[in-house]
Amino acid sequence: MGGCVRDLVRGVEPQDYDIATSALPADVQGLFPRTAPVGASFGVILVIEGERRFEVATYRTESGYADGRRPSAVEFTTAREDVLRRDFTVNGLLLDPEDGRIIDYVDGLADIERKVIRTIGDAGLRFAEDHLRMLRAVRFAANLKFAIDPDTFMAIQKNAAAIRRVSAERIRDELTSLLIHGGARPGIELLAGSGLLKEILPEVADLKGVDQPPRFHPEGDVWEHTLRMLQILSNDAEIPVDPCLAWAALLHDIGKPATRFEDSWGIHFHGHVQRGEEIAAAILERLRFSNKETETILSLVSHHMHFMNVREMRTNRLKRFLRMPDFSLHLELHRLDCVGSHRILDNYHFCKEKLAELAAPDLHPPRLISGHDLIGMGFPSGPLFSEILKAVEDAQLDGEIKTAEEARAFVMKRWGTQK
Ligand code: ATP
Ligand code: MG
Numbered sequence: 001m002g003g004c005v006r007d008l009v010r011g012v013e014p015q016d017y018d019i020a021t022s023a024l025p026a027d028v029q030g031l032f033p034r035t036a037p038v039g040a041s042f043g044v045i046l047v048i049e050g051e052r053r054f055e056v057a058t059y060r061t062e063s064g065y066a067d068g069r070r071p072s073a074v075e076f077t078t079a080r081e082d083v084l085r086r087d088f089t090v091n092g093l094l095l096d097p098e099d100g101r102i103i104d105y106v107d108g109l110a111d112i113e114r115k116v117i118r119t120i121g122d123a124g125l126r127f128a129e130d131h132l133r134m135l136r137a138v139r140f141a142a143n144l145k146f147a148i149d150p151d152t153f154m155a156i157q158k159n160a161a162a163i164r165r166v167s168a169e170r171i172r173d174e175l176t177s178l179l180i181h182g183g184a185r186p187g188i189e190l191l192a193g194s195g196l197l198k199e200i201l202p203e204v205a206d207l208k209g210v211d212q213p214p215r216f217h218p219e220g221d222v223w224e225h226t227l228r229m230l231q232i233l234s235n236d237a238e239i240p241v242d243p244c245l246a247w248a249a250l251l252h253d254i255g256k257p258a259t260r261f262e263d264s265w266g267i268h269f270h271g272h273v274q275r276g277e278e279i280a281a282a283i284l285e286r287l288r289f290s291n292k293e294t295e296t297i298l299s300l301v302s303h304h305m306h307f308m309n310v311r312e313m314r315t316n317r318l319k320r321f322l323r324m325p326d327f328s329l330h331l332e333l334h335r336l337d338c339v340g341s342h343r344i345l346d347n348y349h350f351c352k353e354k355l356a357e358l359a360a361p362d363l364h365p366p367r368l369i370s371g372h373d374l375i376g377m378g379f380p381s382g383p384l385f386s387e388i389l390k391a392v393e394d395a396q397l398d399g400e401i402k403t404a405e406e407a408r409a410f411v412m413k414r415w416g417t418q419k
Contacts, residue, residue, distance in 0.1 A: 001095070002093075003018070004016065004018055006112060008095065018055050019056045020057050020058075020059055020079065020082055022059055023056075023058065024076065025043050028045045034047070035047050036048065038055070042074050044058075059077050060077060079094060088120065089108040089111045090108050090118075090144075092106040092120050093108045115144070116147055117146050117147070117152060118151075123155035123156075124158065127155055128159065128162075131159070131162040132163075134194070135174045137152060137153075138156075138178065139174050139177050139187065142187025145186070148194075156194040157194055168287050172288060172289065178191075179230070179243070182234050188227060203279055204254070207223040207226055209223070210257045216342055222256045226253060229252075229339075229340040230246070233245070234246065247293075247297045248296075248304075248333055249333060255278070255279055256269045259275050276301050277302050300329060303324070304330075304333055304337060306321065307334040310354075315399065319358070322358070322363060334348055371389065395407075
């Protein structure tokens with residue numbers, strides 16, 4: 001049923017198998033030894049077979065949609081009625097497991113053939129029932145590399161403002177899917193063309209027309225630069241892209257529109273990284289990202305310009321930079337940033353070479369001295385401790401000291417009088 005039949009028809013391995021049946025939830029629970037009532041009131045039972053899980057849903061219709069988000073009532077019914085409540089024709093196919101036949105009540109096979117996303121029934125009505133479907137249409141078109149049927153697309157343009165009534169979590173999850181499963185560039189372009197982008201991510205819509213110095217950005221404005229990065233990132237994403245990397249690519253220059261200024265020297269974006277962090281933080285909070293994801297994405301945004309300086313960094317600073325959590329994501333964001341503009345990859349290769357040269361203990365050397373040792377040496381504990389310990393590690397990372405003895409001598413020489 002649904003997405004998995006669509007994928008089977010396209011010759012793609014489905015992510016999961018959804019099963020639809022005329023059997024009532026209680027009967028499904030009686031037939032299989034291990035089940036869980038994940039959505040019993042909607043008629044959905046999870047059947048557990050060893051490592052595998054299948055969602056088994058009783059054919060149902062939905063009605064109500066009083067809040068434009070979720071149905072207020074369901075009723076069990078026939079296969080055909082169940083198909084008619086679904087969003088797009090390409091998601092409305094059934095596969096009969098008895099004989100392998102595809103049951104197509106909505107011309108879904110023809111639309112897969114034509115590569116078109118089209119609502120089942122009147123687009124305006126279907127979007128009024130559930131506004132999230134507008135975003136899903138764009139997400140499926142992007143990921144499947146399909147077009148959106150003109151009537152369906154016009155209905156999105158007409159109703160785009162209603163997307164704001166959908167919960168932030170549902171919007172976030174559809175956007176993430178759009179970004180990580182391939183076709184992120186056409187996806188963002190469709191969001192812009194449909195009017196959805198300025199409703200849900202106006203800050204991204206504002207990147208359009210923000211021109212930049214051609215010397216660093218021969219590709220064009222900030223919008224074009226960002227889209228190029230997304231294109232390289234998710235071109236034929238067979239393996240899903242890391243979601244934090246995808247969001248960071250989308251948001252890395254989000255501070256540019258607000259910080260752009262031009263004088264006789266040219267165009268500048270002073271402070272765009274810091275401003276970008278603030279704007280990105282507000283977006284991620286609005287979309288209710290977890291603390292962990294927010295931290296990773298903001299860290300990617302915040303460090304993306306530091307790659308410019310890697311060749312001038314002192315050894316200890318460089319090593320601290322290279323050992324940052326998720327450094328591979330930082331490095332990949334930098335690569336996208338370069339390939340999506342001037343294509344000069346010197347700093348990227350420099351980091352790669354350094355990482356290849358350095359063994360794990362070079363980046364994370366064993367601690368030579370502890371706070372406990374400092375107390376033993378007669379230092380009163382206090383804020384000076386962290387300064388001393390940092391300086392010791394810096395000297396160690398710079399290769400100036402290697403043993404505990406040398407560390408003690410280093411401390412006594414610099415701070416001996418402060419005991
Ligand atoms: P994916 O491969 O990305 O999981 P999918 O088609 O399986 O795609 P799901 O979001 O998992 O998408 O939904 C499963 C099926 O449920 C869809 O194929 C569609 O038939 C139906 N569906 C999901 N959300 C809606 C909705 N908002 N309105 C109507 N039908 C929906
Ligand atoms: Mg699915």
